[in-house]
Amino acid sequence: MSSEVAGYFERLRAHLQLGESVESDVMRELSAHVEDRVAELGRRGVSEDRARRMALDGFGRPRTLAHLLRQAQMVTPWSEALLGASAFLFVALIVGVQLWHMPALAVGAAAAVVALTLYGLWLGRPAWFYPWAGAALTMPLAAGYIAFAVLHRELPRLLAGSTDNLALAGIAGAALYFPVGLFVVVAAVMVAVRRDWLDASILLSPLPGALVAIIGMHRAGGLTGGGEALSGTALLLFGVYLCMSMATLVVLRAPVRSLKVTMLVGSALVLLSGSTLLLDPGGGLVTLAGRAALLVAFLLSPALVARHA
Amino acid sequence: MVLGSYLTQLLKGNTDVLILSLLEREPMYGHQVMQELEQASAGFFQVSEGTMYPALYRMTREGFIRGRWTRLQTGQERKVYSLTKKGAQRLHECRSTWSGFAAAMNLVTTESR
Numbered sequence: 001m002s003s004e005v006a007g008y009f010e011r012l013r014a015h016l017q018l019g020e021s022v023e024s025d026v027m028r029e030l031s032a033h034v035e036d037r038v039a040e041l042g043r044r045g046v047s048e049d050r051a052r053r054m055a056l057d058g059f060g061r062p063r064t065l066a067h068l069l070r071q072a073q074m075v076t077p078w079s080e081a082l083l084g085a086s087a088f089l090f091v092a093l094i095v096g097v098q099l100w101h102m103p104a105l106a107v108g109a110a111a112a113v114v115a116l117t118l119y120g121l122w123l124g125r126p127a128w129f130y131p132w133a134g135a136a137l138t139m140p141l142a143a144g145y146i147a148f149a150v151l152h153r154e155l156p157r158l159l160a161g162s163t164d165n166l167a168l169a170g171i172a173g174a175a176l177y178f179p180v181g182l183f184v185v186v187a188a189v190m191v192a193v194r195r196d197w198l199d200a201s202i203l204l205s206p207l208p209g210a211l212v213a214i215i216g217m218h219r220a221g222g223l224t225g226g227g228e229a230l231s232g233t234a235l236l237l238f239g240v241y242l243c244m245s246m247a248t249l250v251v252l253r254a255p256v257r258s259l260k261v262t263m264l265v266g267s268a269l270v271l272l273s274g275s276t277l278l279l280d281p282g283g284g285l286v287t288l289a290g291r292a293a294l295l296v297a298f299l300l301s302p303a304l305v306a307r308h309a
Numbered sequence: 310m311v312l313g314s315y316l317t318q319l320l321k322g323n324t325d326v327l328i329l330s331l332l333e334r335e336p337m338y339g340h341q342v343m344q345e346l347e348q349a350s351a352g353f354f355q356v357s358e359g360t361m362y363p364a365l366y367r368m369t370r371e372g373f374i375r376g377r378w379t380r381l382q383t384g385q386e387r388k389v390y391s392l393t394k395k396g397a398q399r400l401h402e403c404r405s406t407w408s409g410f411a412a413a414m415n416l417v418t419t420e421s422r
Contacts, residue, residue: 028388037358060357065359
């Protein structure tokens with residue numbers, strides 16, 4: 001085997017992480033393919049060096065091929081699964097230390113989430129990308145609540161005859177935000193669905209928790225008075241995102257698709273039941289069943305989109 | 310629209326059914342699949358290795374094909390893929406869908422004379 005081919009396979013193997021026996025099998029098959037391809041091109045009059053390069057070019061970049069082969073085998077390596085799960089661990093920590101009381105650190109944390117999401121996008125959306133992108137999607141949701149709060153405060157004043165230009169600009173900006181924010185979320189889901197609806201479900205998974213936090217904050221008095229109320233549920237939200245982190249690790253590592261789906265839906269239902277028991281113990285079984293149905297429908301909605309896309 | 314991109318998308322969406330069709334004729338190894346595909350389509354379909362092998366592995370996992378290391382007459386060992394019963398059924402379904410799709414496309418896109 002030439003040094004060029006050996007170097008390519010070395011790089012490919014470094015990224016594959018499929019386990020010793022599967023990797024050996026893949027390497028053996030792809031090496032045989034290069035051998036066949038070089039012989040075939042040689043018969044067409046192509047020099048051996050050029051034939052080798054052409055054969056390797058057909059495989060593409062080692063990192064990309066490794067990613068595609070792993071995806072075909074449905075296996076996410078531990079390193080990627082841990083990185084993916086750490087997205088929700090990060091969110092759990094943000095909630096746990098109540099970072100909204102420390103605006104500078106909160107902005108830094110948000111920037112870190114966005115940076116990792118963009119890095120994952122640049123890498124070609126590996127498996128760890130989706131939980132981070134999901135964490136990033138909670139930001140448009142939070143921004144949506146701010147826009148709602150602006151409308152909620154300024155619209156009655158406008159209707160009462162106020163002509164404050166700043167308030168008018170705020171209302172216009174807030175009203176414009178909703179279609180833009182919705183577009184960002186829908187576009188992210190559609191792009192994820194094109195590859196695999198399960199990726200899109202993972203992407204959507206942190207949103208219900210964030211929505212519950214926002215609703216809780218609104219009920220407690222909104223942006224001005226809700227921060228304290230949010231602190232009251234911080235421990236619960238910390239627990240929810242911590243459990244989500246562990247569930248994501250299992251979902252990403254699961255070798256069988258049905259197990260991934262079961263784990264995703266099952267953990268969501270367990271978390272919903274647990275949270276409801278703690279937050280709203282008198283809510284009743286019907287309410288819980290309704291919420292559970294809504295949650296499952298939300299998480300599995302990408303499957304429906306994929307079916308009709 | 311760039312026509313090359315249109316063709317790439319079409320090919321990408323039909324790689325599985327093309328491979329299954331070839332394996333229905335006879336069991337083949339990866340390089341053979343690529344060559345047969347090119348020959349059978351008079352050079353029109355050229356699938357890259359980076360597309361074909363992930364497709365072969367995915368279809369193996371889904372149970373549509375199975376791969377076995379086999380010693381060829383030349384003495385070389387190659388992983389030869391063959392169609393499973395589930396794969397044959399899948400191919401049959403894809404063919405029916407394709408026939409309907411192609412007929413409908415022709416009805417819509419054929420220029421009126």
